[in-house]
Amino acid sequence: MNSSITRRTFLKAAGFTIAIAITPSGYKILSAKESEEAMGKGFSPNIWLRVMPDNSVIITVNKSEMGQGVYTSLPMIIADELEADWKRVKLEVAPAADGYRDPVWGAQATGGSSSIRHMYEPLRKAGAAAREMLVTAAAGVWNVPAAECEASQGTVKHSASKRTVTYGELVKPASALDVPKDPSLKKETQFRLIGTAVPRLDIVEKTDGSAKFGIDVMVSDMLYATVARPYAFGAKAEAVHDAMAKNVKGLKQIVHIDRGVAFCADTIEAAWQAKKATHIVWGKGADPDLSNETLAKSFEEYLPKDGVVARRDGDVQTALAAASVKLDARYYLPYLAHATMEPMNCTAHVQKDRCDIWAPTQNQTGTLMTAKRITGLAPEQIHVHTTYLGGGFGRRFEQDFVEEAVQTAKAVGRPVKVIWTREEDFQYDYYRPGNLSRIQAALDDKGNPTAWSHKIVCPSIFVRVFPDTMQKGIDNAAVEGLSNLEYDVPNVSVEYVRIDTPVPVGFWRSVGSSHNAFTVETFADELAYLAKKDPLKFRLDLLNKHPRAQRVLELAAEKAGWGKPPEKGIGRGIAYHLSFDSYVAQVADVSVDRKSGAIRVHRIVCAVDCGPVINTDTIKAQMMGGTIMGLSAALKESISFGRGKVLTENFDAYDLLRMSETPKIEVHIVKSDAKLGGIGEPGVPPAAPAVANAVFSAVGVRLRNLPMTPDAVLKALKVADGKA
Amino acid sequence: MISLKVNGKKHELDLSPDVPLVWVIREHLKLTGTKYGCGKGLCGSCTVHVAGKAVRSCQTSVGDAEGKEITTIEGIPEDHPLKKAWVKEQVAQCGYCQPGQIMQAAELLSGDKNPSEEAIIKAMxxxxxxxxxxxxIKTAIRFASKEGGK
Incomplete structure (x- = not known):
């Protein structure tokens, strides 16, 4: 049996229990009784909601909380349909178990701005089923028709006889009922919580310092470990001279693991001291000469190569050849680090018949599989305890930190907490891939684009993470935002050239959209000027088939005062992007200091259409945070390479946007009945192009590479002045 | 032996005086509200008060903090205007940097009851x-400064 829950759990569980069985064909809502029977048929239902005799409601959350608010928004969905008293709602973090897999992905993981999109329907159904059962139970107790009873805020009421019973009092009779096959969902007008700004359930813990992140885990008898990892990409340890380390007080064991050498000690400072006292001779690695320059050269060399065609409409080459007004531009974007404020860490305890892992993980299934591979234990013997994540952004989808902890703990036989330093966190990341794009377009005599050719050279994330998705050799992440380019152009070609380098790449908040929105939207802006059209109007005219795109652009423009000239010295730029089923448009107001080259972003006006709204405050917070992360990457971030390795070590060389650089940000939510969109990532992509377009409007230079550092701006201004 | 006074409580610790205070507070005293972020004084996650001043506890050795009054996020009262303001404004997302932010803001408000926008940015x-x-964070500090007297 694949469930972590034994059959008796459902009967033993106090209160009225609703379970969901995630099956290959979808999900099923089950009562405790039905769960017992289902398990005999090979389902593995797990408890998602419990109504307790004391009237509290315990809701299990299967997604990781990394700031995006799922520990509030997912319980809101169940609680609203259940008609629970929100004040009595408690949340429980799901263990890693089959029954808590995401019903769409078939894996228990958090990413792709998908938590609400994937869980909305099953959680609503679960809440609604429980509500109907409680109403039926009350009607049975009172011997009145269920249709005369009404659920309201943790109680069932029978107004004709003015009787009220609490959910807690109905636990027993409700537990005996079958789950309704098709419970009726609330109408939008009946929502109490959904669509409002419900305060975060984790806000007090995250304010008073009591929230437990992975790095805060304390297990009795625990050792601390630090890992010495390869000097350069692909380097192997040729010799380990650890005689001096063995004299370090508190050092317990030195363990050779797949990813390096782990030093285990009573304290983290002793572990570091032992690592420092050890001399490891590393081999040369994959490419000892790898540097910013060699990487840039490789991308250039790959650009003329034939790639795979990700999209072809019409005949781009003929249209380009026939046109007299053309634009041809190149864009080079850097590798980026996630730089979560909490560095990577993991605590593990491996025993003969049990493995415990305490991890800030975005990928419980991955963590479970990693532990299974290393320990050889069965899934039900492996217990994954998901802590709060001090930022995720895709980094914590990876399992490198879990592997280190489990291998070390297995060798040591005691619980081990592996802590990465900030330097290690920067040097051993799975980076947002660097990429080089060339875009060519043609305009007809009315200024309408007739051809758009887009070629991108980019390493593949999917070839390592989800190789099965690589159809025809296309990495869908690399071409997202391109293969679904919405601008109405008759001839479109999108070509992907995969480049493999020793630099590991991974998911970084908004993934391919984090770079493709920049190239598409700055290029579109340039085309608008070439066509002598207003950049907003130019876009709107090309988006007649995409009214949601038009709506966010119009709203952001209207709120930003588009059309009225900005104050002297201020440049205004606009951009939009569709990602994770949500549309976001942003208008940036910037000024540029011609002496220093510094860009100052004064204001960002953001409009978002994510379909139905669950929590308005979460949407605002995510749009604000996404915008700031987008600005940070646009203005400041880039990983540096040299001597076959990452040279970037800490925030002095990779500074993030700070408060003094943060503009005023306004968020406007479009009312929409479109399908649910994500909100964790879509705030990121439009920020960089909106700023770059505003810089052009301010000082007349096009910045086609990121980050837009003062040096880059000065260089561009100099070139422009030289031409003038 | 090193004797530390943290949040009004005395601790005797057998460790080297050059261990950074952040690790002593977190791993030895298990006051994990104080966070490690960079180890170089670049990010502020580890901010605590030593003798009433906000310091980066990754840049302060435990020896240097000996005998001084140390306050961590756990030592800030529940009804402190900043904690109330942080909840009211729903500041935290992942929450990891917030204890350091609050400790930094607490020093600001202890010296300037009504800081200007510029003063807030400079401090933070x-x-x-x-x-x-x-x-x-900015909004919460402004709110807390208004509530400061209450």
Whole structure:
């Protein structure tokens, strides 16, 4: 049996229990009784909601909380349909178990701005089923028709006889009922919580310092470990001279693991001291000469190569050849680090018949599989305890930190907490891939684009993470935002050239959209000027088939005062992007200091259409945070390479946007009945192009590479002045 | 032996005086509200008060903090205007940097009951937040400064 829950759990569980069985064909809502029977048929239902005799409601959350608010928004969905008293709602973090897999992905993981999109329907159904059962139970107790009873805020009421019973009092009779096959969902007008700004359930813990992140885990008898990892990409340890380390007080064991050498000690400072006292001779690695320059050269060399065609409409080459007004531009974007404020860490305890892992993980299934591979234990013997994540952004989808902890703990036989330093966190990341794009377009005599050719050279994330998705050799992440380019152009070609380098790449908040929105939207802006059209109007005219795109652009423009000239010295730029089923448009107001080259972003006006709204405050917070992360990457971030390795070590060389650089940000939510969109990532992509377009409007230079550092701006201004 | 006074409580510790205070507070005293972020004084996650001043506890050795009054996030009263303001404004996202932000803001408000926008930015600019909660931090500090007397 694949469930972590034994059959008796459902009967033993106090209160009225609703379970969901995630099956290959979808999900099923089950009562405790039905769960017992289902398990005999090979389902593995797990408890998602419990109504307790004391009237509290315990809701299990299967997604990781990394700031995006799922520990509030997912319980809101169940609680609203259940008609629970929100004040009595408690949340429980799901263990890693089959029954808590995401019903769409078939894996228990958090990413792709998908938590609400994937869980909305099953959680609503679960809440609604429980509500109907409680109403039926009350009607049975009172011997009145269920249709005369009404659920309201943790109680069932029978107004004709003015009787009220609490959910807690109905636990027993409700537990005996079958789950309704098709419970009726609330109408939008009946929502109490959904669509409002419900305060975060984790806000007090995250304010008073009591929230437990992975790095805060304390297990009795625990050792601390630090890992010495390869000097350069692909380097192997040729010799380990650890005689001096063995004299370090508190050092317990030195363990050779797949990813390096782990030093285990009573304290983290002793572990570091032992690592420092050890001399490891590393081999040369994959490419000892790898540097910013060699990487840039490789991308250039790959650009003329034939790639795979990700999209072809019409005949781009003929249209380009026939046109007299053309634009041809190149864009080079850097590798980026996630730089979560909490560095990577993991605590593990491996025993003969049990493995415990305490991890800030975005990928419980991955963590479970990693532990299974290393320990050889069965899934039900492996217990994954998901802590709060001090930022995720895709980094914590990876399992490198879990592997280190489990291998070390297995060798040591005691619980081990592996802590990465900030330097290690920067040097051993799975980076947002660097990429080089060339875009060519043609305009007809009315200024309408007739051809758009887009070629991108980019390493593949999917070839390592989800190789099965690589159809025809296309990495869908690399071409997202391109293969679904919405601008109405008759001839479109999108070509992907995969480049493999020793630099590991991974998911970084908004993934391919984090770079493709920049190239598409700055290029579109340039085309608008070439066509002598207003950049907003130019876009709107090309988006007649995409009214949601038009709506966010119009709203952001209207709120930003588009059309009225900005104050002297201020440049205004606009951009939009569709990602994770949500549309976001942003208008940036910037000024540029011609002496220093510094860009100052004064204001960002953001409009978002994510379909139905669950929590308005979460949407605002995510749009604000996404915008700031987008600005940070646009203005400041880039990983540096040299001597076959990452040279970037800490925030002095990779500074993030700070408060003094943060503009005023306004968020406007479009009312929409479109399908649910994500909100964790879509705030990121439009920020960089909106700023770059505003810089052009301010000082007349096009910045086609990121980050837009003062040096880059000065260089561009100099070139422009030289031409003038 | 090193004797430390943290949040009014005395601790005797057998460790080297050059261990950074952040690790002593977190791993030895298990007051994990104080966070490690960079180890170089670049991010502010580890901010605590030593003798009433906000310091980066990764840049302060435990020896240097000996005998001085140390306050961590756990030592800030529940009804402190900043804690109330942080909840009211729903500042935290991932929450990791917030204890450091609050400790930095607490020093600001202890010296300036009604800080200007410029003063807030100047005081807070050393504290990084990857989630991008800066606008709400600013609002919360302004709110707390108004509530300060209450």
């Amino acid at each position: 600019d050393g504290n990084l937040c990857r989630c991008g909660t800066y606008p709400r």
